[in-house]
Amino acid sequence: MAHPLPPGLTQAEVAFVAEMELVTIIPRQRLESIDLLSGKTPVLRPPHRAELPLWLALLLKKQRRANIVPPPWLHPASLTEIILRETKENPEAFSPPPPPPSRAHPREPGRARRLAESDADISPPFQPSCTAAAPAGYLPYHWLEVAEALLAHAGDDMPVPAGEVRSLLRDLVEVRAAKMRSSTSQLEGFGGGLMSLRGVGAMELAESRGFVLGVVDGVRKIGASAEATRREEEEAGGGRHDDDESDDDMGI
Amino acid sequence: MSYYDVDSILTDAEKIPCTFQFDIPDLGYLENNPGQTLKTGARVGLPLWLAEMLAIANTGGIGPDDQGKSFVAFDLPPALGNDVMQALKADPRAIPIRDQSAHFYSLATHMMDLSDEPELGTVLRKTFVTRAGEIALHARKAGGGGSSKGGASEEGSNLGVGGAGEEFLRGLDEWERKLFRKAHDGARAGKEWMEGVKKF
Missing domain, CATH: 1.20.58.2050 (Methane Monooxygenase Hydroxylase; Chain G, domain 1)
Structure with a gap:
């Protein structure tokens, strides 16, 4: 009956999972490949960029063995663009997640094709969305966690002072939290639904899960008796309807 | 709602205004008239669980014109x-x-x-x-x-x-x-x- 933890991942767990995200680093020292459970890390040779999991990148950064290249979407210009989109252009929805990786079509100029053939390869956890190659202007699934970690530990690698990025990030968090709060207001009338949660990050979900589920559950309980009445009516009047349908099927 | 849900139990204790539809002997103390009969039409606040029982229960028709009447009729609190x-x-x-x-x-x-x-x-x-x-x-x-x-x-x-x-x-x-x-x-x-x- 009473579970010790609410459903879903907690914030600490989300932050832990986010450390698997790949980020781009510029190594300062040579390092041979390490055989990790998740696969071999690339060999690090100083002037060449490499992609490492966030936790390893932060470790090397703290030991001053590497610099982290912040993902393009964390650039102030990109953040400003996203905030503008969230507040002015489309204040009703969250900004969309990054598009699947694609490359210009070799024979047909102006057309692009997706790199991955199946959808399984491009869903958020497996898509390298925090590397230097990630598109600007789109927030990946683990945007808040990665951004906070990078700001806290690799603030000197940012192209602009970290404080500037941080204040933009705070604005974005507030704007989206307000949207999350109002996302349930469409449940007001019958037949209304939740606002689409496409593009919401893992940390935001962890924060608002309890609240949103609570509201939905409350609305369900309030509407339970009306729903039961409606069902009964439908069943009473629906018997004939079902017969009609099956007759149609027979006719075909 | 679970059997052990405290909120559900407390909800059951909320008072509901009820109107009795029969004369009930010796229940007058509910209206501060001990020993008297509770008259038809008397309005008494009953806890939700009791009101529900009395409102749903069928009296089985004590008199000829009482068919299908329940003990009490309740209003919204x-x-x-x-x-x-x-x-x-x-x-x-x-x-x-x-x-x-x-x-x-x-x-x-x-x-x-x-x-x-x-x-x-x-x-x-x-x-x-x-x-x-x-x-x-x-x-x-x-x-x-x-x-x-x-x-x-x-x-x-x-x-x-x-x-x-x-x-x-x-x-x-x-x-x-x-x-x-x-x-x-x-x-x-x-x-x-x-x-x-x-x-x-």
Whole structure:
């Protein structure tokens, strides 16, 4: 009956999972490949960029063995663009997640094709969305966690002072939290639904899960008796309807 | 609703105005007339569980014209009365519904199960959803020690003036308190994580 933890991942767990995200680093020292459970890390040779999991990148950064290249979407210009989109252009929805990786079509100029053939390869956890190659202007699934970690530990690698990025990030968090709060207001009338949660990050979900589920559950309980009445009516009047349908099927 | 749900048990204890449809001998003490007969039409407040039983139970027809009559007929409790509903329609946030009943929504859903009140459902749904948004706003800001200076999103709310926010929170019923707790736990855990990032 009473579970010790609410459903879903907690914030600490989300932050832990986010450390698997790949980020781009510029190594300062040579390092041979390490055989990790998740696969071999690339060999690090100083002037060449490499992609490492966030936790390893932060470790090397703290030991001053590497610099982290912040993902393009964390650039102030990109953040400003996203905030503008969230507040002015489309204040009703969250900004969309990054598009699947694609490359210009070799024979047909102006057309692009997706790199991955199946959808399984491009869903958020497996898509390298925090590397230097990630598109600007789109927030990946683990945007808040990665951004906070990078700001806290690799603030000197940012192209602009970290404080500037941080204040933009705070604005974005507030704007989206307000949207999350109002996302349930469409449940007001019958037949209304939740606002689409496409593009919401893992940390935001962890924060608002309890609240949103609570509201939905409350609305369900309030509407339970009306729903039961409606069902009964439908069943009473629906018997004939079902017969009609099956007759149609027979006719075909 | 679980058997051991304390809120559900407490909801069952809420008083419902009932009208007796029979003369009942020796029940006069309910109306402060010990030893007398309780007359037909007497209005007594009974707890929800008892009112439900008496209203549903069939008397089996004591007299010839009593067929299908139950012992009592119940009305909506004052907490769900017309005045409150009109006020909720006007502004859901203005009413401390805890003053009406500490288990307002659960009482209301129970009453809707017993009698058909389509309008009640619509008003309650609107009330709950509107107040939920306000609750989330308070939950995010409460207990933060004023550490987060707000963005544009907070403008126009009655936060920061102190008194108004507190008054609203005092007027939450049990469902809403649970909701507030959930929202507040989420927001607090988020804040804790954000402060803990640097120590990692």
